Amino acid sequence: MTKPFFTVWGRTNSHNVKKVVWFAEELGLAYERRDIGGQFGYTDDYLAKNPNRLIPTIEDGKIVLWESNAILRYMAAEYGGERWFPTDPIDRARADRWMDWQMTYAEAQRTPFLSFARTPQEEWDTSAIEQAIAVCARHLSVMEHYLKDRFWLSGGRIGIGDIPMGVYAYTWFSLPFEKPEFPAVADWYERLCERPGYAAQVMIPLT
Ligand SMILES: N[C@@H](CCC(=O)N[C@@H](CS)C(=O)NCC(=O)O)C(=O)O
Structure with a gap:
């Protein structure tokens, strides 16, 4: 084509x-x-x-x-x-699931992102930020569990299911607050960072 x-x-x-x-x-x-x-x-x-x-x-x-x-x-x-874009309905559904899940995750990460990246510190609502970070962490613990036995959200190799959360992961790991440890998520993120397209288009200063 x-x-x-x-x-x-x-x-x-x-x-x-x-x-x-x-x-x-x-x-x-x-x-x-x-x-x-x-x-x-x-x-x-x-x-x-x-x-x-x-x-x-x-x-x-x-x-x-x-x-x-x-x-x-x-x-x-x-x-x-x-x-x-796998034709197998199960592979497709697994990728779709993480793509849809990202929409919920994005809501949780919105307050920390907008605060740290776009708002002067004196205007922060610290209790709202803390609550939102706790919600993000709860979500990420679900990803952590899934990634313990897999390299990618899409399965054995990177697929469309990894793209949306890949973008939000960069923000999570880049925002300057203390984070709970998610070793499998961190390893997945490191694999993303090795990809030239990710490094060029996603890993840019948060503004
Ligand atoms: N559900 C939409 C959301 C799009 C969206 O909210 N985009 C933001 C930027 S990430 C936006 O357009 N904000 C207003 C602006 O930039 O003027 C999508 O996934 O494309």
């Missing part, structure tokens, strides 16, 4: 944009990223493509698509083949 030129709209420091550009690199897709959202604001042209006033959005000549995990599934199905 010919790989298309791929456009990704969204600022680089967005978790949901990071998922898409990192995955484009894993798939070897040629793409161009255009800044929009956050400090860049929105244009009428963009809002016609994505009326949610959110990022990311992609366009590859065949489709304009928003909603990051739907974008990942489309990219995997269209350009990733069996390697990234």
Whole structure:
């Protein structure tokens, strides 16, 4: 299959944009990223493509698509083949499960992220931050249990199920607060850090 030129709209420091550009690199897709959202604001042209006033959005000549995990599934199905988008319903379901689970996890990590990365310390709600970190830790203990016997959330090798939580893991490990130990999660994160696309697109300063 010919790989298309791929456009990704969204600022680089967005978790949901990071998922898409990192995955484009894993798939070897040629793409161009255009800044929009956050400090860049929105244009009428963009809002016609994505009326949610959110990022990311992609366009590859065949489709304009928003909603990051739907974008990942489309990219995997269209350009990733069996390697990234298994046809076996059980393998597919395992990956889907972690992709959907990430949405819940992201809610928990939102307060610590926005506080540490984007809010002056004197404005922090420390009790809300502590509570949110405890919720993140409860979630991560579920991942820890799963990863004890596996290298990847997707199974024996990295797959689409690892992409969304991979992005949030970078934030978790980078935010400067004391964390409970999750050795299997930490080992999985180290494996992610060895991937050039992850290092280039995900491991950037949190802003
Ligand atoms: N469920 C959506 C959420 C998208 C979302 O909330 N994106 C954030 C950035 S991570 C956003 O657009 N924030 C507003 C902005 O940047 O202007 C998805 O997964 O794509």
